[in-house]
Amino acid sequence: MTSDDSGEGGEGTLELPELPELLRLAVGRGWLTVEEATKLAREAEGDGLDVVDLLLDRDLLGHQQIDVLLHLLDPTGLVPGYEILDVLGQGAMGVVYRARQLALQREVALKTIRIARLDDRQAVQRARAEALTVARLSHPNVAAAYDQGVHDGRLYLAMEFVDGENWDDRISRDGPMDERIVWGIARQVAAGLAHAEEHDVVHRDVKPANVLLTKPAPGSGLPDGVPLAKITDFGIALGPREENETRLTRAGAGIGTPDYVAPEQLLSSDVDLRADVYALGASVCHALLGERLFESGSVMSVVRAKMTGDESWRRFPDSASPASVTLLERMTSHEPSERIGDYATLISEIDAALDQLNGRSGGTPVSADTRRPVRRRTGWIVGGLVAAILTVAALVIPWGPGVESVPPRATNLERSGRMVYLFDGESTPIGRQRGKWEPTRDELGGTRLSGTNGWITFSVPTEGFPVFQFQFGLDLGSATAVEVHFPVDERQPTEGERRVVRLTTNDVEQGGRPSLDGEFRPTRERSAMPPSDGDYHSVEILRQADAWYVDVEDTEIGGAVALGEGGRQTFLLRVVGGTAHFE
Numbered sequence: 001m002t003s004d005d006s007g008e009g010g011e012g013t014l015e016l017p018e019l020p021e022l023l024r025l026a027v028g029r030g031w032l033t034v035e036e037a038t039k040l041a042r043e044a045e046g047d048g049l050d051v052v053d054l055l056l057d058r059d060l061l062g063h064q065q066i067d068v069l070l071h072l073l074d075p076t077g078l079v080p081g082y083e084i085l086d087v088l089g090q091g092a093m094g095v096v097y098r099a100r101q102l103a104l105q106r107e108v109a110l111k112t113i114r115i116a117r118l119d120d121r122q123a124v125q126r127a128r129a130e131a132l133t134v135a136r137l138s139h140p141n142v143a144a145a146y147d148q149g150v151h152d153g154r155l156y157l158a159m160e161f162v163d164g165e166n167w168d169d170r171i172s173r174d175g176p177m178d179e180r181i182v183w184g185i186a187r188q189v190a191a192g193l194a195h196a197e198e199h200d201v202v203h204r205d206v207k208p209a210n211v212l213l214t215k216p217a218p219g220s221g222l223p224d225g226v227p228l229a230k231i232t233d234f235g236i237a238l239g240p241r242e243e244n245e246t247r248l249t250r251a252g253a254g255i256g257t258p259d260y261v262a263p264e265q266l267l268s269s270d271v272d273l274r275a276d277v278y279a280l281g282a283s284v285c286h287a288l289l290g291e292r293l294f295e296s297g298s299v300m301s302v303v304r305a306k307m308t309g310d311e312s313w314r315r316f317p318d319s320a321s322p323a324s325v326t327l328l329e330r331m332t333s334h335e336p337s338e339r340i341g342d343y344a345t346l347i348s349e350i351d352a353a354l355d356q357l358n359g360r361s362g363g364t365p366v367s368a369d370t371r372r373p374v375r376r377r378t379g380w381i382v383g384g385l386v387a388a389i390l391t392v393a394a395l396v397i398p399w400g401p402g403v404e405s406v407p408p409r410a411t412n413l414e415r416s417g418r419m420v421y422l423f424d425g426e427s428t429p430i431g432r433q434r435g436k437w438e439p440t441r442d443e444l445g446g447t448r449l450s451g452t453n454g455w456i457t458f459s460v461p462t463e464g465f466p467v468f469q470f471q472f473g474l475d476l477g478s479a480t481a482v483e484v485h486f487p488v489d490e491r492q493p494t495e496g497e498r499r500v501v502r503l504t505t506n507d508v509e510q511g512g513r514p515s516l517d518g519e520f521r522p523t524r525e526r527s528a529m530p531p532s533d534g535d536y537h538s539v540e541i542l543r544q545a546d547a548w549y550v551d552v553e554d555t556e557i558g559g560a561v562a563l564g565e566g567g568r569q570t571f572l573l574r575v576v577g578g579t580a581h582f583e
Contacts, residue, residue, distance in 0.1 A: 107161040133234045136199045141192030143232040164214030176290030184226030187350045192231045194343030206279035207260045258302040274336045281331025309334045323353040431457040448583040455574040473536035473583035480577030486560035493570040499560035501550045510558030530555040
């Protein structure tokens with residue numbers, strides 16, 4: 001793990017003697033302004049209130065941020081045998097600290113996850129699986145795992161501390177990178193992945209953010225200017241079958257990162273090394289270009305491009321050599337069978353490209369006409385999918401070429417082109433329901449589905465539809481919240497534990513409920529509701545491979561692991577505290 005992931009400042013040397021230490025730390029990390037901290041300190045002292053309570057009441061800091069500050073104040077209290085030194089990064093699933101392993105007096109990266117934020121059994125299994133996966137590997141280009149366990153409601157994983165930065169941060173800071181350096185990094189990543197493949201491990205989430213760069217040791221043999229690269233984060237790696245019967249995934253990440261993920265991985269998480277080759281090629285494209293590969297940050301738009309075989313995302317700078325373009329086209333081919341299929345060949349071809357870049361002969365000749373326009377493929381998806389992402393359209397919003405902007409009347413689950421309309425504008429959709437659900441009309445006379453203080457389920461067939469999308473416009477109306485529920489047990493869609501994305505007028509949250517009416521427990525910090533042009537927010541629910549995603553106004557909000565039985569997937573819309581409208 002790296003010392004420079006978070007992009008946040010340390011404590012600094014601020015002279016703030018009048019502030020409590022916790023507020024000093026918050027100011028030093030840039031989480032509070034001096035003015036905010038000073039006002040809070042005065043209010044807490046004047047009214048005899050606790051600073052932590054005030055921070056939460058004022059919505060100035062989240063629970064995770066306060067948790068981090070408290071552990072920085074008590075550095076040996078988080079995990080026995082470890083002393084917290086700093087924070088390396090934070091995410092929805094937990095915090096990574098720079099720490100000292102006291103018994104061996106070595107610095108480590110300590111990844112921690114609150115068990116209360118996840119299903120306990122799966123969380124423990126996942127952390128142990130990651131530790132065991134990495135523990136089998138011993139390679140200079142793979143960050144080593146040292147220790148794992150559970151303490152005081154937290155999972156922890158101690159890993160090799162890498163004093164440097166991740167590849168993504170390097171690209172963000174410096175922009176396009178020199179081809180020789182990029183391929184020098186990629187060669188090391190390929191070597192580390194080859195070692196993992198020898199142990200039957202496929203990473204499944206290769207991307208620049210999961211490659212750490214540091215200063216090479218003397219005598220490393222690396223060319224001048226090329227940093228030492230180490231692969232990290234095997235949290236969703238696929239190893240030997242007997243250790244992955246449950247395909248443990250974390251919500252919203254079971255299939256990798258959309259910008260880099262191979263098309264076949266969108267349909268199934270059971271992939272081979274060619275998926276990692278594709279992701280490494282996409283990472284090289286990113287480094288050469290110096291910016292995101294997809295202009296839209298929407299998960300939906302990326303998936304559409306990947307599923308339809310649209311390879312126009314493969315943009316290269318004009319300065320890219322023919323050798324680089326040819327190799328990248330082979331690495332990122334839409335068809336797995338057309339990609340380089342083993343690491344020995346990949347490393348050999350990287351060496352050949354480097355030879356040509358360095359003006360040496362010995363590589364496979366690359367003709368000057370290899371910079372051809374990128375083709376759009378349409379033949380990869382077969383059987384029941386046709387050559388496009390198949391969409392299940394909820395309510396009345398269509399998507400895709402050849403579909404009318406206003407859909408024709410259709411009965412429940414009647415197919416129309418590539419769409420399935422679940423609301424015909426006149427009758428209530430089929431599904432289990434509670435509360436009041438009925439067709440109504442808006443101010444302009446258009447039809448909409450209105451729900452009052454209740455819920456409705458949608459059960460969607462997945463056989464032949466491994467990727468589909470559910471879309472609607474949401475007007476919160478008088479409701480205090482609308483929730484999208486993904487049951488943990490699909491056979492009991494209205495019972496038991498569930499993952500929840502909660503939408504209010506101002507905020508969006510991801511969390512869970514122990515039951516349909518149980519207390520909502522957030523698992524991520526609240527974020528602002530993305531702005532929309534009118535009263536309605538565009539909401540898209542995408543199901544792919546082992547995960548669900550929820551987007552609001554093309555902004556990814558959250559997700560959940562997809563668990564299905566009998567070829568169907570069920571989710572639930574719930575309206576709380578009034579009437580909401582779906583259009």
